[in-house]
Amino acid sequence: SVDSVVQGERRPGSHKGFVEEMRFVAMRLHTRDQAKEGTLEESALPIQEWHPSQKDYLQFLVDSKYVYEFFETFMNQSQDNMFVHFKQTGLERVPALEEDLNWFKQRGFSIPNPEKPGIAYVQYLESLVQDKPHALLCHWYNFYFAHTAGGRMIGRLMSKLLFDGHVFEFYKWEGDVKQILDQVRVKIDETAKDWPRDVKDECLKETGLSFSYSGTILGHLAK
Numbered sequence: 001s002v003d004s005v006v007q008g009e010r011r012p013g014s015h016k017g018f019v020e021e022m023r024f025v026a027m028r029l030h031t032r033d034q035a036k037e038g039t040l041e042e043s044a045l046p047i048q049e050w051h052p053s054q055k056d057y058l059q060f061l062v063d064s065k066y067v068y069e070f071f072e073t074f075m076n077q078s079q080d081n082m083f084v085h086f087k088q089t090g091l092e093r094v095p096a097l098e099e100d101l102n103w104f105k106q107r108g109f110s111i112p113n114p115e116k117p118g119i120a121y122v123q124y125l126e127s128l129v130q131d132k133p134h135a136l137l138c139h140w141y142n143f144y145f146a147h148t149a150g151g152r153m154i155g156r157l158m159s160k161l162l163f164d165g166h167v168f169e170f171y172k173w174e175g176d177v178k179q180i181l182d183q184v185r186v187k188i189d190e191t192a193k194d195w196p197r198d199v200k201d202e203c204l205k206e207t208g209l210s211f212s213y214s215g216t217i218l219g220h221l222a223k
């Protein structure tokens with residue numbers, strides 16, 4: 001479990017930097033069918049068996065956008081030194097998602113409101129702003145990085161299944177996303193380098209919640 005990793009004596013990845021620690025905890029929370037490094041049992045419904053409707057996919061985009069809006073507004077407005085590096089990283093997804101929602105509108109879909117999965121996650125994130133701002137970095141990391149990894153793979157599958165292979169803006173970044181991720185990794189390590197051990201651990205411990213909330217949003221597709 002995450003707790004056993006976080007509470008254990010060794011902190012895998014810590015010799016490299018904090019991103020590596022967060023990545024290690026995250027990879028363990030994948031199922032074995034999701035990623036090679038996953039340790040959890042196979043999920044109830046493997047991705048290959050997901051058969052959502054176009055409307056489900058649209059709802060997934062809407063809920064995702066609601067969460068990205070929280071992060072991007074928060075980062076832009078935050079006066080906290082901790083977050084200065086995360087204002088315009090190149091990973092931002094709201095403008096891309098707006099274009100994708102327009103694509104749906106042009107095809108006669110009406111754009112729904114966010115549903116419970118997105119709303120509950122944002123509510124939770126808002127509660128961290130005052131009480132545990134460090135923990136927000138873990139959620140931010142997982143939400144943005146997951147999307148560039150498993151998220152992209154899911155996007156390709158859904159697109160083939162539902163939209164004749166149309167590539168949504170959600171899956172396009174300006175420039176090479178690998179380079180952007182590397183730059184962001186440096187920023188995260190820089191930000192967390194002087195955090196005391198207990199603050200780092202508090203942040204790492206959020207990984208589980210990050211997975212469960214993201215999992216509810218993916219639930220729009222896993223049907």
Ligand code: HEM
Pocket residue numbers: 023026027030033034035036047141142143145146149150151153181210211214215218
């Ligand atoms: C990385 C799959 C859900 C967080 C990855 C990788 C794969 C993957 C294949 C790349 C592993 C590698 O570097 O070799 C999936 C699939 C998912 C899923 C299929 C769901 C069906 C999630 C969720 C989260 C998450 C819900 C957290 C909210 C991460 C993170 C990385 C990662 C942080 C590391 C990215 C990096 O180092 O650049 N995932 N994942 N994943 N995933 Fe997931």
